[in-house]
Amino acid sequence: MIGECPLCHRWLPLERHHIFGGSCRRKSEQYGLVIGLCHWCHNEPPMGAHHNAQTALALHQYGQRKWMEEQGKTIDDFRREFGINYL
Numbered sequence: 001m002i003g004e005c006p007l008c009h010r011w012l013p014l015e016r017h018h019i020f021g022g023s024c025r026r027k028s029e030q031y032g033l034v035i036g037l038c039h040w041c042h043n044e045p046p047m048g049a050h051h052n053a054q055t056a057l058a059l060h061q062y063g064q065r066k067w068m069e070e071q072g073k074t075i076d077d078f079r080r081e082f083g084i085n086y087l
C-alpha cells in the first residue's frame with residue numbers, strides 16, 4: 001500500500017511496524033500501536049527503526065504519547081503496562 005511515510009514524508013509503499021516490539025509486540029497489536037513506514041525508515045540501515053536507536057526512540061515516544069492520550073492514562077500507567085517510560 002502506497003502512503004506517506006510519517007518519518008521522511010515521501011510517498012512510498014509502507015511496511016507494517018509494531019511501535020513496541022519484543023515482549024510488548026502483542027500490546028502494540030492490542031492497542032493499535034502499529035504504523036506504516038517506508039522500507040528505508042523501517043528496516044534499512046542507517047536510519048531504519050530496526051537499526052537506529054534514535055529512530056526507535058522517536059517512535060517509542062510517539063507511541064507512548066498516543067497511548068496515554070487515547071487511553072486517558074499517565075506516565076505511571078504506561079510504566080505499569082509496558083514496563084518502561086520513554087518520555
Ligand SMILES: [Zn+2]
Pocket residue numbers: 005006007008009010037038039040041042
Ligand atoms: Zn520513510
Ligand SMILES: [Zn+2]
Pocket residue numbers: 016017018042049050
Ligand atoms: Zn518493524
